[in-house]
Each structure stands twice: as structure tokens, then as C-alpha cells.
Amino acid sequence: MWFMINDYMLIMEFSLMKLNSLSLEMVILLDWMSLLFMSFVLYISSMVIFYSKEYMHSDKNLSRFIILVSLFVLSMMFLIISPNLISILLGWDGLGLVSYCLVVYYQNMKSYNAGMLTALTNRIGDVALLMGIAWMMNYGSWNYIFYLEFMKSDYSMSMISWLVILAALTKSAQIPFSSWLPAAMAAPTPVSSLVHSSTLVTAGIYLLIRFNYALTFNMLLILLFIGTMTMFMAGLGANFEFDLKKIIALSTLSQLGLMLSILALGEYKLSFFHLLSHALFKATLFMCAGCMIHNLNNCQDIRFMGSLIKQMPLTCCFFHIANLSLCGIPFLAGFYSKDLILEIFSMSYMNLFIYLIFFISTGLTVSYSFRLVYYFMMGDFNFLSLNNISDYGTIMLKSMMGLIFLVIMGGSLLSWLIFPTPFFICLPLIMKMMVLIVTLIGLFMGLEFSKFALHYNLKMNYYLKSTLFFSNMWNMPILSTFGMNYYFTDLGKLYYWNLDQGWSEYLGSQKIFMNLKKLSMIFQFLFFNNLKIYFLLIIIYMSFMFIMYF
Structure with missing residues (x-):
């Protein structure tokens, strides 16, 4: 409140390394926004950890769970107080890694699939952020907060802004990266409470709030369209869902x-x-x-x-x-x-x-x-x-x-x-x-x-069909999982049979064997049904003769 009333901002820089004209620093930014957000995150996470004591009481690895949640909160703190892209990456990647560990906490197949989907979708955003760091080398330091408005019309800054938008869209699960958010419900409920309120998914929005001075008119239009579509799609999907946590x-x-x-x-x-x-x-x-x-x-x-x-x-x-x-x-x-x-x-x-x-x-x-x-x-x-x-x-x-x-x-x-x-x-x-x-x-x-x-709902077929389409988030999970791996795996199988197994094998001895097997199966069918088949053949022969005669 004191920071807010006095419009006060504190920036602390710790120089880590200098390479020619580049300086790598650990920067801490304390203004009303970061302090307010941090206080909210810490208060909610303290309540969640207190809640976990009873919710996870029968768990054998409770201390491991608490340590993971604490790491999660620590990563978020790094992200909030950083006006520097490299220290942001530290928190950003920390969130991605710890969220994977928490989603796969109940070690079963569903959790594993959800964890992989979460981690791999978030990797797209992490890579975008790394590319943004590479582009920012042009400015001699990674403290983006100094360049946002000053360099707004610069080509490098617009590239960095596009990459930051991509990173924010993956982290905040906007279209077309939405499917990981309901999948991440495989995590224990206290984690969901933390992830969905103040940490993982809000990280992308927070980064865009920090970057808002650098966003051009076209970027804002695209963001507006994506935001409204996500909002509409999720609202519609929740009306057809039956899983409490997914709603x-x-x-x-x-x-x-x-x-x-x-x-x-x-x-x-x-x-x-x-x-x-x-x-x-x-x-x-x-x-x-x-x-x-x-x-x-x-x-x-x-x-x-x-x-x-x-x-x-x-x-x-x-x-x-x-x-x-x-x-x-x-x-x-x-x-x-x-x-x-x-x-x-x-x-x-x-x-x-x-x-x-x-x-x-x-x-x-x-x-x-x-x-x-x-x-x-x-x-x-x-x-x-x-x-x-x-x-x-x-x-x-x-x-x-x-x-x-x-x-x-x-x-x-x-x-x-x-x-x-x-x-x-x-x-x-x-x-x-x-x-x-x-x-x-x-x-x-x-x-x-x-x-x-x-x-x-049991009597109406079209109602069920619409339910499947809308509750499936407009088939987005299918596009990001089944559509991404099925066809490639199928193609791999074809290559394996036709090329890896040896084309000479496929066209030579194996093929001859398969053809002989097919023929022998046809003959076997004839022999097993001999009387019936012969009668049928006689009828066909007589019909044929009759047709030819007339």
C-alpha cells in the first residue's frame, strides 16, 4: 500500500557476468503490482499447504508433496519479481518442470499422459522465450522493462513481443493450446487449487501485463480474438461436462x-x-x-x-x-x-x-x-x-x-x-x-x-453428439494428442513392414508364402463345405447353360 500511494518502485541489480558489451544481471523489481501479486500468491499457497495437511494425510510421500508445492511457489516468486528475461526464464521453466512433477504425482497412466501433454505444450512457450532471449542480445542487456516503450517500433522488439505472446498463450492455455488445462486435473486437488488460482496459468497473463507497452495494434487485435474465442469455447464446454474438477x-x-x-x-x-x-x-x-x-x-x-x-x-x-x-x-x-x-x-x-x-x-x-x-x-x-x-x-x-x-x-x-x-x-x-x-x-x-x-439425455442421440463435441473443447484434445501421434505411428508401421523388414522379403519369399497361404485357405474353405459348394456350383452351371441356350 505504501508503494502504491507513493507510486514507488525499487529495482535491485546484481551483476553476475559481463561478456564484451553484454551484461547478465539478476534483477529484482519491487513495485505495487509485483508486491500485491506476491502477497496474494503467498497467502493462497499458505492456505493450500495447510489444507494439504488433511487432504493428503494418508499419503506416504506427504513431505515430498509439500516440497514440490513450495518449489512451485518459489518459481512463481522468481517470475513475479523479474524484469529480466533470463531470470524470468528461471521461474518460467521452474513452473513447467514442477507442474509436470505434480501432475504425475499419482503414478498411473492417465496422470502420465496428462503430465506429458502439460509439459510438452508448455515447452513450446519455453522455446519461444529462449528465442526472445536470443533476439534481446541486440540491446546489450536482458532487462526488457527499460526497452518496452522506447523501442516499441523497432523490428527486434516486435519479434520479441510476438515470441512473448506465443509463450503467454501456451502458459495461459489459450486456443489452440487449451487441451492441457483440463488434462492437468490429474494432479491432487490442492495443486489444482494453486495452479488455477494464482500460479501457473496466470503467469502468461502477468507477463503480458508487464509487456503491454510493447504490444502493437495488430498484436492486440489477435490477442482479443484469441481471448474471446477461448472464453466462449470454455464456457460452452463447461455446460456439457460432468467431471467436477474439469468444470x-x-x-x-x-x-x-x-x-x-x-x-x-x-x-x-x-x-x-x-x-x-x-x-x-x-x-x-x-x-x-x-x-x-x-x-x-x-x-x-x-x-x-x-x-x-x-x-x-x-x-x-x-x-x-x-x-x-x-x-x-x-x-x-x-x-x-x-x-x-x-x-x-x-x-x-x-x-x-x-x-x-x-x-x-x-x-x-x-x-x-x-x-x-x-x-x-x-x-x-x-x-x-x-x-x-x-x-x-x-x-x-x-x-x-x-x-x-x-x-x-x-x-x-x-x-x-x-x-x-x-x-x-x-x-x-x-x-x-x-x-x-x-x-x-x-x-x-x-x-x-x-x-x-x-x-x-439418454433418449436423444443428437444431444449426446453435441455433448461429445462441446465437452471435448471443439476436439482440441484429439488434435493435440491423437491427431499428433497416430498418423505418424501408423506411417512408421508401414515403413517398418515394407522397408525395414526388407523389401526383398516383402516382395519375395514372404509374399509368395502369403499368396500360397491365401490360396490354400480358399481351397480349404471349398473342401470343408464340399457338398454345399458342389450343389451351388451345379446350380450356377445349370443357370449359365440355361441362359446360353436361350
């Missing part, structure tokens, strides 16, 4: 699209504000989901979770508050950032397509949130008859309680801090009320859609 993961994806879109409109402070308020309620949502999964013997399917409000009232209350905050219900944390984003967007001059996508995606957010509520608050309880479900996890409840006050009050506190001078918003009444109208339509749609799907 919340797709919700994160939708919010990341919103942050990227508003950043592309030039409002970087607003993007940062939404990033912080989103971190609070998303961490709470994952913690509540973890509590439910923990109680239901690791079952994640929402179709089993009816009427949980009766057995887990406190957890469900926390979940409700976080969910309403996500929807942007007035005076909760999410409302202050989301409403401001949509109103400023309504004030700016933008085309109808983007405007519609923005508001439809907001409606879809409310729709999948209330669909979730319908499934595990109102429906029938479909789990085992013999169960022991209650709010018994005191440590888990305490850690959720630590966040829930911020979920309620954090948005207003942040808006007073980040925007000491309030925005002047001048809109006609219908546009002012648009957010509320869209929210109510989304609420109604979510509830009606759930009832409809619950009663008719």
Missing part, C-alpha cells in the same frame, strides 16, 4: 480468456484486478470441490452428488459464495472486476461480434455455475447407500474460512486500492443493466438445461 478448470479457462481480452483492449490494470479477485474465489472453489471429492471416496462425477447441502452444509455454503462471486453477483469479489470490465467494454468502440461473444460468455459462466448447483444441491443423492459424508475436515474448513472473507470483501478492497480515482462510466440504462440481465438469463438457462439433460 472448474474450464471455468478458469473462460476467466483467463476474459483477462486476455480486456488486456487486449488496453486496460492492463483492470486485467490485473480481475486476475487477483479471480484467484481468491477460484482457490476457494477448488478447495470446496476437494472436500466433496474427499468425502465421496474420490468420486468426481457430479451426477452422483445430489442434496449435499444436507450432509455438508458449511462446505456447500463456501462453495455457493465462491460460485456467486464467479458469476459476478453484486457486492462479492468477482462483481467489482467483472462488472467494471463489461461496462468499460460497453463504453469502448468495438464490433458487434466481440460484444456478443463477451456477453454470451458471461451468461454461459452463470449457466454452468447454476447447473453445478442444480446437480449437487437439488437433485437426488445417487451415491452409495452406506456412506459417511459430513463436514468433518476441520483443517480443510479452516483453510477455506481463511479465504472466504476475502472472497466476500476482497473485490471492494482491491478496487479502492488499485483505482483510487473511480472510473467515470456513462451508459444508457439498458446497457448498464445488460450485465444483470445476462446473468439472470444464464441462471435460468443453466437450471432449465440441467433439468432437460437429466431427463432426456
Whole structure:
């Protein structure tokens, strides 16, 4: 707060190495943005580690898990305080590596596949960052913060900006790199809570917020299109998904699209504000989901979770508050950032397509949130008859309680801090009320859609087909896994048989053997069915003679 009020910034440089005119330094940047973000990350991660104590209590390698989570947070700290591309790479790659270790924590085939998808997709961004470092050698140092506005029109700077955009898109799982985000749900729930709120996926957005001065008009247009499409795709996908953790993961994806879109409109402070308020309620949502999964013997399917409000009232209350905050219900944390984003967007001059996508995606957010509520608050309880479900996890409840006050009050506190001078918003009444109208339509749609799907989804073939397409994120996981390896493996098999096994073998002795085998099988068929075959042949012969005679 002191840094923010005085508009104060502290840059500490430690020179590590000098090579001709190049200087390699470890730089620490402390301004209001990095300090505020760090305090949020540290607070949320402390709650998550406290939560892990109970959630992972039966785990044999609990200390290893805590060390990995601490490394994860440390990598994020490196990334936040670095105005230097090389020290950023240290945190960036640290996040990629530790996230792989955490995703494959439960050592099975699904976790391994998800881990590989996460690591390899993030490698694209890491390589882009390395190429950016190579391009930055032109300037004699890697402290990008000094060159952003000054060198904006320079060719090298535009190349670096494009590479940073690519790196940010992979890390923040925007289209076409979205498929790793729901796959990363194979990690334990405390990790998901940390990853989706304030660390891994927000790293890309944070880097773009830092780089926002260097982005040209064309770059911003492309970012706007990608952000809105991701937001729409994730919102639509979450309405068709049945895995509790995947729904919340797709919700994160939708919010990341919103942050990227508003950043592309030039409002970087607003993007940062939404990033912080989103971190609070998303961490709470994952913690509540973890509590439910923990109680239901690791079952994640929402179709089993009816009427949980009766057995887990406190957890469900926390979940409700976080969910309403996500929807942007007035005076909760999410409302202050989301409403401001949509109103400023309504004030700016933008085309109808983007405007519609923005508001439809907001409606879809409310729709999948209330669909979730319908499934595990109102429906029938479909789990085992013999169960022991209650709010018994005191440590888990305490850690959720630590966040829930911020979920309620954090948005207003942040808006007073980040925007000491309030925005002047001048809109006609219908546009002012648009957010509320869209929210109510989304609420109604979510509830009606759930009832409809619950009663008719087995009878309706086209409904199931659309479900598969939309919940599969527009076939993106297939493109990034099956489509990437199947055809090459198949081609390899063909080469192996026809070339590696020896073409002379294929065309010579093997081929003769195969042909003889085929012929002998035909003769064998004739001999085994001899009487039937001979009768058939006689009939054919007689028919033929009859035709020829006439």
C-alpha cells in the first residue's frame, strides 16, 4: 500500500557476468503490482499447504508433496519479481518442470499422459522465450522493462513481443493450446487449487501485463480474438461436462480468456484486478470441490452428488459464495472486476461480434455455475447407500474460512486500492443493466438445461453428439494428442513392414508364402463345405447353360 500511494518502485541489480558489451544481471523489481501479486500468491499457497495437511494425510510421500508445492511457489516468486528475461526464464521453466512433477504425482497412466501433454505444450512457450532471449542480445542487456516503450517500433522488439505472446498463450492455455488445462486435473486437488488460482496459468497473463507497452495494434487485435474465442469455447464446454474438477478448470479457462481480452483492449490494470479477485474465489472453489471429492471416496462425477447441502452444509455454503462471486453477483469479489470490465467494454468502440461473444460468455459462466448447483444441491443423492459424508475436515474448513472473507470483501478492497480515482462510466440504462440481465438469463438457462439433460439425455442421440463435441473443447484434445501421434505411428508401421523388414522379403519369399497361404485357405474353405459348394456350383452351371441356350 505504501508503494502504491507513493507510486514507488525499487529495482535491485546484481551483476553476475559481463561478456564484451553484454551484461547478465539478476534483477529484482519491487513495485505495487509485483508486491500485491506476491502477497496474494503467498497467502493462497499458505492456505493450500495447510489444507494439504488433511487432504493428503494418508499419503506416504506427504513431505515430498509439500516440497514440490513450495518449489512451485518459489518459481512463481522468481517470475513475479523479474524484469529480466533470463531470470524470468528461471521461474518460467521452474513452473513447467514442477507442474509436470505434480501432475504425475499419482503414478498411473492417465496422470502420465496428462503430465506429458502439460509439459510438452508448455515447452513450446519455453522455446519461444529462449528465442526472445536470443533476439534481446541486440540491446546489450536482458532487462526488457527499460526497452518496452522506447523501442516499441523497432523490428527486434516486435519479434520479441510476438515470441512473448506465443509463450503467454501456451502458459495461459489459450486456443489452440487449451487441451492441457483440463488434462492437468490429474494432479491432487490442492495443486489444482494453486495452479488455477494464482500460479501457473496466470503467469502468461502477468507477463503480458508487464509487456503491454510493447504490444502493437495488430498484436492486440489477435490477442482479443484469441481471448474471446477461448472464453466462449470454455464456457460452452463447461455446460456439457460432468467431471467436477474439469468444470472448474474450464471455468478458469473462460476467466483467463476474459483477462486476455480486456488486456487486449488496453486496460492492463483492470486485467490485473480481475486476475487477483479471480484467484481468491477460484482457490476457494477448488478447495470446496476437494472436500466433496474427499468425502465421496474420490468420486468426481457430479451426477452422483445430489442434496449435499444436507450432509455438508458449511462446505456447500463456501462453495455457493465462491460460485456467486464467479458469476459476478453484486457486492462479492468477482462483481467489482467483472462488472467494471463489461461496462468499460460497453463504453469502448468495438464490433458487434466481440460484444456478443463477451456477453454470451458471461451468461454461459452463470449457466454452468447454476447447473453445478442444480446437480449437487437439488437433485437426488445417487451415491452409495452406506456412506459417511459430513463436514468433518476441520483443517480443510479452516483453510477455506481463511479465504472466504476475502472472497466476500476482497473485490471492494482491491478496487479502492488499485483505482483510487473511480472510473467515470456513462451508459444508457439498458446497457448498464445488460450485465444483470445476462446473468439472470444464464441462471435460468443453466437450471432449465440441467433439468432437460437429466431427463432426456439418454433418449436423444443428437444431444449426446453435441455433448461429445462441446465437452471435448471443439476436439482440441484429439488434435493435440491423437491427431499428433497416430498418423505418424501408423506411417512408421508401414515403413517398418515394407522397408525395414526388407523389401526383398516383402516382395519375395514372404509374399509368395502369403499368396500360397491365401490360396490354400480358399481351397480349404471349398473342401470343408464340399457338398454345399458342389450343389451351388451345379446350380450356377445349370443357370449359365440355361441362359446360353436361350
